[in-house]
Amino acid sequence: MNGHVDDIGYGKQFASWYDRLFPKDANAVTTAETLVRLHPDPEKGTLEFGVGTGRIAIPLSQKVGHIIGVDSSPEMLALLADAPGSSDVTGVHADIRSYSDDRAYALVYAVCGVLSMLLTPEDQQKAVQRAAGLLSPGGRLVIESGNRPAVEAMHEGLARTTLFVPYPEPGTGLQTHSTLPPGSDLWQCSHVWYESDGTTRVGSELARLTTPDEVDTYAVEAGLTPEARYADWQLSPYTSQYPMFLTTYRKGV
Numbered sequence: 708m709n710g711h712v713d714d715i716g717y718g719k720q721f722a723s724w725y726d727r728l729f730p731k732d733a734n735a736v737t738t739a740e741t742l743v744r745l746h747p748d749p750e751k752g753t754l755e756f757g758v759g760t761g762r763i764a765i766p767l768s769q770k771v772g773h774i775i776g777v778d779s780s781p782e783m784l785a786l787l788a789d790a791p792g793s794s795d796v797t798g799v800h801a802d803i804r805s806y807s808d809d810r811a812y813a814l815v816y817a818v819c820g821v822l823s824m825l826l827t828p829e830d831q832q833k834a835v836q837r838a839a840g841l842l843s844p845g846g847r848l849v850i851e852s853g854n855r856p857a858v859e860a861m862h863e864g865l866a867r868t869t870l871f872v873p874y875p876e877p878g879t880g881l882q883t884h885s886t887l888p889p890g891s892d893l894w895q896c897s898h899v900w901y902e903s904d905g906t907t908r909v910g911s912e913l914a915r916l917t918t919p920d921e922v923d924t925y926a927v928e929a930g931l932t933p934e935a936r937y938a939d940w941q942l943s944p945y946t947s948q949y950p951m952f953l954t955t956y957r958k959g960v
Contacts, residue, residue, distance in 0.1 A: 711802070712779050712800055712801060712802045713779065713802055714779045714780055714781070715779065715824060717779075717780055717783075717824065717912065718778075718779075718780025718781065718782035718783040719780075719782060720910035720911070720912075721910050721912075722760070722780065722782035722783050722785075722786055723782075723908075724900055724908045724910075725759060725760055725783065725786075726760055726762070726786075727879075727900060727902075727908075728881065728898075728900065729759075729762055729819065730762075731760075731761075731762050731765070731766075734940075735762045735763055735766055736766050737940050737941070738763050738818065738940045739763055739766035739767040739769075739770065740770070741940045741941075741942065742763070742767055742771075742814070742816060742849065743767065743770045743771060745814070745847060745849055745955060746771055746813065746814045746847070747813045747814065747845055747846060747847050748813040748843075748845075749770075749771035749772055749813070749814075750772075750813075751811070751812065751813035751843050751846070752773075752775075752810060752811070752812040752813055752814075752843075753767065753768075753771055753772075753773070753774045753775070753812060753813070753814045753815075753816075754774070754775045754776075754777070754808075754812040754814070754815045754816075754838075754841060755774060755775070755776045755777065755815075755816055755817070755818075756777055756803040756806075756815065756816070756817035756821055756834065756838060757777070757778055757803065757817055757818070757819070757821030757824070758774075758776025758777060758778045758783075758784075758787060758796070758798060759776075759778060759780075759783045759787070759819075760783055760786040760787050760790060761776065761786075761787040761790050761792075761793050761796050761798075762819075763816075763818055763819075764776045764787075764793075764796045765790060765791075765792045765793050765796060766792075768792075768793075768795035768796050769792065769795070771814075772795060773795050773796075773797070774795065774796045774797070775797050775799060775808070775812075776796050776797065776798050776799065777798075777799045777801045777803055777806050778798060778799075778800065778801075779800070779801070779802055779803070781800055784798040784799075784800055803817070803821070803825075803834045803837060803838075804825065804830055804833040804834050804837060805833070805837065806837055806841075807837075807841075808841060811841060811842060811843035811844075811846065812841055812842060812843060812846060813842075813843050813845070813846045813847070814846065814847055814849070815838045815841055815842055815846070815847075815848050815849075816848070816849040816850070816851075817834070817838070817849075817850050817851070817852075818849070818850075818851040819851060820851070820852055820853045820914060820951070821852075822834060822835075822850055822852045822917065822922070823852050823853045823894075823914040823915055823916060823917060824912075824914060825915065826893065826913065826914075826915045827915065828915075828921070831915065831917065831922075831925060832925045832928065832929075835848070835850075835922070835925040835926055835928075835929050835931075836925075836928075836929045838929070839926070839929035839930055839931050839956075839958060840929075842931075842958040843958070844958060844959065844960045845957070845958060845959075845960045846957070846958045847934070847955055847956065847957055847958075848926065848931060848955070848956040848957075848958075849953070849954075849955050849956075850922055850953070850954050850955075850956075851940075851951055851952070851953045852917055852922060852951065852952060852954075853894070853914060853916050853917065853950065853951060854916075854918075854919075854947065854949060854950055854951055854952045855892065855916035855917060855918050856918065856947040856948075857947060857948050857949055857950045857951075858885075858887060858894060858916055858950065859887065860947075860948060861885070861950070862885065862887050864889065866886060866887065866888045866889065867884070867885065867886050867887075868885050869882065869883065869884050869885070870882070870883045870885060871883075876903060877903060878901070878902070878903030878904075879900075879901055879902060879903050880900075880901050881898060881899070881900055881901075882898070882899040882901070883896050883897070883898050883899075884896070884897040884898075884899075887916075892915055892916050892917075893913060893914070893915055893916075894913070894914045894915070894916050895911065895912070895913050895914075896911065896912050896913075896914070897909070897910075897911045898910050898911070898912075919936050919945065919952050919954055922954055923954065926954075926956040930958070930959070931956035931957065931958055932956060932957050932958075932959065933954070933956055934954075934955040934956055934957050935954070935955045936952065936953070936954050936955075937952070937953040937954075938951075938952065938953070939951070939953065940953065
């Protein structure tokens with residue numbers, strides 16, 4: 708059904724500590740609950756692009772039933788298969804730019820910057836086009852992605868900056884060395900994760916930042932209608948200063 712998978716190696720670097728960076732916590736539950744509200748018809752199916760270890764798909768499946776989760780990383784999918792509560796999530800090793808299926812879904816979603824992991828406008832357009840093609844009439848596409856204006860503001864005109872985010876668990880946190888040359892839309896982040904016992908883990912990722920208007924253009928070209936734009940999973944009003952943005956689109960009936 709699906710051919711070659713171009714794996715960027717994200718899972719090789721991050722799979723063993725991904726759940727430390729993005730824990731399956733109350734924030735994940737909030738995201739799942741919002742997706743339940745946005746779901747047009749759970750009986751018509753749910754598809755996630757970039758399912759990872761199931762941070763969102765697992766709590767969502769407990770509300771809407773079976774979910775198909777596509778990911779290019781075999782390492783992440785292996786963790787998903789062994790994760791508690793994942794019996795209603797089927798992981799599929801495939802490329803979101805070319806994934807095909809024999810059914811249509813009422814909800815397709817891609818969260819946590821999955822779209823930004825595709826490094827050209829053409830590849831990002833392909834993923835949105837695939838998502839649109841997999842939607843049933845009246846279905847909804849939900850995309851959460853990195854917000855280029857906010858990242859540019861964070862850099863304050865500098866090509867490089869360093870950030871540290873403390874986590875709730877004492878002694879843990881994430882240091883990020885962020886590189887965004889002026890005029891570039893390719894954002895490189897080198898991360899150092901600090902455990903409370905003094906050990907560290909490192910990994911690097913490259914993303915292509917987008918603006919909400921750019922993603923809207925992808926959706927319109929794919930035959931979808933832009934519906935709403937938010938800052939977060941509480942559906943707060945969009946702001947250019949928030950590091951992520953959330954957009955929804957509908958397919959015509």
